[in-house]
Amino acid sequence: MPQPNHLLRAARHRLPSPGAPGEYASRGEVASAVNAWLWRETSKKYELDAHYLAKLERGVARWPNAAYRSGLRHVLGALDDASLGFTPPRRSDGGPCPPPENLTTPQWDAGTVADRVTAVTGDDLMPPTRRTVLAGAATLVGAALAGELEPFLRPARIVRGQGTAFTPPELDSAEQLTANLRSWHSRNGTLARTAVVAQLNTHTRRLRLAPQGTPETLRAFRIGAELADIAASMTWDVGLHSTAQRYFILSAQLAHAAGDDILASVALASLARQCYDLGRPDDGLEIVQLAQYGTRRTATPRLRAVLATREGWAYAQLGDARAFQRTVGLAEDHHAEGAQDIDTLTPSARSLDTAELAGVIGARYRDLAAFDPKHAIKAQEYIGLALAQREPARVRNRVFDLIGLARAHLITREPDRAAELINGALPLAESWSMGRVGTKLRDYYREAAAFATVPAVRDSREAISALIAR
Template identity: 65%
Template sequence: MTEPNRLLRAARERLPSPGAPGEQAGRAEVAEAVNAWLWETTGKRHALDAHYLAKLERGVARWPNAAYRAGLRHVLGAVDDAALGFTPPRRALAEPRTSPASLGSQWDSRDMIERAIVLTDHDLLTAARGSPLAGPRLGSALATELQPFLWPVAVDAHRDGSAFSTPELDAAERFVQVLRSWHSAHGALSRQAVAAQLGAHVRRLRAAPQGTPETVRGFRVGAEIADIAATMAWDVGESGAAQRYFVLAAQLAHAAGDDALAAVALASLARQCFDLGRPGDGLEVIQLAQYCTRRTASPRLRAVLATREAWAYALQGEARAFRRAVALAEDYHSEGVRDLDSRTPSARSLDSAELAGVIGARYRDLARHDVRYAVTAQDYIGRALDLRHPSRARNRIFDLVGLARAHLVSREPERAAELIAEALPSAGAWVSGRVGVRLRDFHREAAVFATVPAVRDARDAVLMLTAA
C-alpha cells in the first residue's frame, strides 16, 4: 500500500492562501507559485499542476525532478528534500553527489552556497517581494531547518578554483563594519544593494577552493552580510525574507566554524518568534543556541542569549524563570565588561545601555501579567536612556516608545504622551520598519486613555507619521 507523504501535505497546509484569507494554500496555488519562481530564477517555463502535487502528497510519486524539488523547497520553506518527505530512488542514493545533508543530518557547504545564490537572486526581483507563500516558518518546520546546527558542515575539500586574497578579505570585513555602523545610525541602506553584494560574495565562495583558511574566512564575511540583510528585512516588516537571511547567516557562520556568530543569528530568529506571538518556538531556538555554544560562548554572548531566554519567559508570564534568566544575563554581562574583542554583532553591541533597555522592555512584557513589574521596567529603560550614546538614534527611539508603553501599563498616560512627543521628531527615518510597529503598538495600547487630551494628541501624531 502506498504511504502518503504527510510531510509535504503538512508543509502546504501551513501556508496561507494568497486568494482566500484565513485559508490554507491549495495545491493549485502552490503549483502556480513554484512555476512562477522557476520562471523568475531560470527563465524556463514549467508545468507543475495540482494533479501532480496531489500524486506527490498521496505518495504515488516520491521523487520529482530537480527543478520541481528546488521550487517546492523554496515555496514551502524547506531546508532540504527530506523535510518534504521526498525519498530518492536507490540509484540516486548511490550517486557521489549525495551527501548527509540530503538525509537531513548536516548542512553541506555546496548546497548552502547554491541556496544563498538563489535567495539573493530572488530578493533582487522586486516583483517577488511580499508573496503570501513566502512567509516565516515556525514550530516544527523551523526546528527541522535548524536541526543540522548540531552537526559539522560537510565540506567538499576540492582545491581548484580562484581563492580569496587577504587584501580582498580585509576589504570585505571593513565593508561589513561600515554597513553595520551606517544602518545603525541612519537606517537608509538599500537591501537590494546588500543582497547584490552578498550574491557576488557567495559566487566567489562557490568558485573558491573549499576548506582553506581563506575560504573559511570568506564564509564568515558572508554570514555577516547575510545578518545585515536579515536585519534590514526585519526592520521593514518583511519577516519571511528576514528569517531566510537569518537562517543563511547561521549556516554560513557554522560553515566558518564560528558558532558564536551563528548563535547570534539564532537569537534573532528567536526574537522573530517572540514578535510573531510564538514564545515557545523562540525558547526552543534560543536553547539550541545556548546548547551549541555551551563550551565556547564568551560572557557577553551568554548575556545576549540569556536576555532572549528571559524574553520568552516574560511573554509566558513565568516570573520566577524570568528573574532567574535576567540575573544570569546581568552576571554574564558583568563578567564580560572587558569582552570588547567579541566579534559577534549582538554581543559587541550589548553595552550597559543596551542591556538595561532590553531588560526593561522584558519587564514591561511581564507587567502585562503582573502590573507590579511596570515600575521596574521604567527604572531599567530610564537607565538605558541615561546611558545611550547619541549616535544610537534608533535605540533611543525604541527606549522612549518602550518607556511610554510602560507608563501606560502603570496608568500614567500624560507621562506616556510626553515621551512619545519626544520620540516622534527623530522617528521618521525608521517608521517603515520596527519603529513604526512599536509606535502603532503604543497607538493601540493608548486607546483606553483616548479621552486624555495629551494622549489624544500623541495618538493623532503617531497615526499621521505611520500612515504617511
C-alpha cells in the same frame, strides 16, 4: 528493500501547513500546491496526489517526471533535485541509483549554503512578479522551524574544491564594508536594503568559486554571515517576515560553515527575537535553547548574557515572572563577568553594553506588566537607566527606549508623562517609521486610546498618525 527518501520528507516537514497553524504540510497539501503551481505555469492539469508522494518518501519511486520535480522544487524551496533526494535511474540496468550517503539536511553544508544564499539574494533583487524562491514563502513555525535548525548541532560538511582564493586585501575590504553597512543602518536608517542584499549576492557568488576549507574561505563565510544578518535585520524592519527569517537562517548557516558557532548562535538569538516580535514565545525559547546547547562549551560570558536575555524574553511573554527574574539575574551576572571578552565577540553581541542590557530587561518587565501591572515600575527603572547610559550615536535604540518608557508610564496611569516621552521620540523616529519603530509607535497609539481625552495624549496620537501616513 527501498531506502526511504529522508530529504524529501524533511523538506515537507519544513513547510508550514496552510490549513493547520503550527503543523507541517501534509502530503495532500503539498500535492495540491504543486498541481496549482503547474497549472499557473503551464495551463495544464496535473494530478499529483498524496499516495504518489508517499511512494516518493518511502523510496518506492525515486525519479518523478520533470513537471513534478519542477513543482516540488518550487513548493518545497529546493535549489535542485538532489536537495529533495531525487536520483535518476542508472543507464546500465534501468534500476534506481543508491540513495545519497549523507541523508542529513544539506542546506548546512558549506557548498550548498553558498549556493542557497546566491539563489535567495538573486531572487530578492528581482521584481516581485519575477521571484520564484521567495514567492509565497511562509514563515516557518513549530516543528518545521525546529527541523530546519537542528543541523546546527552537527559539524558542517566541507568538500574541498579548486578555484580562485580570496586575498587578504579583498577580505580586509569586505570586512570594513560590512562594518560600515552595519553602522550606517544602526545610526541613521537611510541605507537601502537592496544595497546590502546586492553586496551579499556579489560576495557569495565569489565565495562559490573559492577553494573550500581554507582559512581565507572560512573568513569569507564569516563575512557572509555578517552581511546576511544585516540583510535580515533590515528585511525584518520593513515587515517582510518570511524573507527576514530566511536571511537569519542563512546567516546562521554561513557562520556554521565558517566553523564559528558563536556567530551562528548570535544569528539564532536574532531569529528568536523575531519570533517574540511575532508573538511566538515557544518557538523563540526553543531556538535559544538550541543555541545555548550548541555553544555550551565555547560561549563567552557576554554571549551567555545575550542568550540569557533572549531566554528571559520568552518567559516574560509567557507571564512566568519567577523564571524571567531568575534568567535576568543570570544575564546580569554573565554580562559583568564578560567585561573583558568584548573584543572577541561579533558586533551583534558587542552591542549588548550596559545600556542595551538595561533597555532589554526594562522592555521585558513591561511585557510582564501585561500580566501584573506592578512590574511597570521595574520597567521604568531599567529603561530610565538605559536612556541615561546610551551613546548619543545610537539613535534608533534611544527611540525604542523612549517609546518603551512611554508605554510603561501608560500602565502606571501617567498619560502626560507618556505623551512627553513620545514627543521626544518622534523627531528621531522618522527614518525608521516604516519598520519596527513604526510598529512600536502603533502599539503606543493603541494602548493610549484609554487616555484619548487627555490633551497631551490626543496630540501625541495625532502626531503618530501623521508620521506613519507619510
